[in-house]
Amino acid sequence: MSDLFAPPGGWRVRILDMSGGAQDNIVEDIAGFPTLMQANAFARRYVRDSVELCRGAGLSTKQVLEAWFAFGEDAVVLDADEGGWKSANELGDFVDTPAGAEERNWRALDPRRDDPDDDEPDA
Numbered sequence: 001m002s003d004l005f006a007p008p009g010g011w012r013v014r015i016l017d018m019s020g021g022a023q024d025n026i027v028e029d030i031a032g033f034p035t036l037m038q039a040n041a042f043a044r045r046y047v048r049d050s051v052e053l054c055r056g057a058g059l060s061t062k063q064v065l066e067a068w069f070a071f072g073e074d075a076v077v078l079d080a081d082e083g084g085w086k087s088a089n090e091l092g093d094f095v096d097t098p099a100g101a102e103e104r105n106w107r108a109l110d111p112r113r114d115d116p117d118d119d120e121p122d123a
Contacts, residue, residue, distance in 0.1 A: 011039035016074040032111035040085035043075035045106035047087045051094040
């Protein structure tokens with residue numbers, strides 16, 4: 001998979017609700033990632049943050065994992081095949097080791113942050 005040939009509109013990351021609260025578990029698709037590397041990093045940080053939001057004081061690693069599967073959100077890079085980041089590859093490490101702020105900062109990579117319409121109040 002090459003970053004030189006991003007799909008039209010850029011790479012897309014799908015956010016999935018692990019609790020099953022959304023139709024087909026899909027919360028949203030985020031488009032506009034200019035490179036596969038950025039889409040992968042966003043997905044990784046998004047899931048990392050979701051795991052940390054499920055980490056309660058005094059919970060065992062097993063309980064954190066159970067909480068994530070019950071209440072967390074997963075992220076999938078669409079149309080990337082084997083080049084796309086997969087939460088299953090790192091979920092165990094995420095649960096075992098708490099993350100710092102930078103590891104959780106998916107907002108810094110969100111292509112929507114550059115959209116001037118996002119900051120404008122609704123008319």
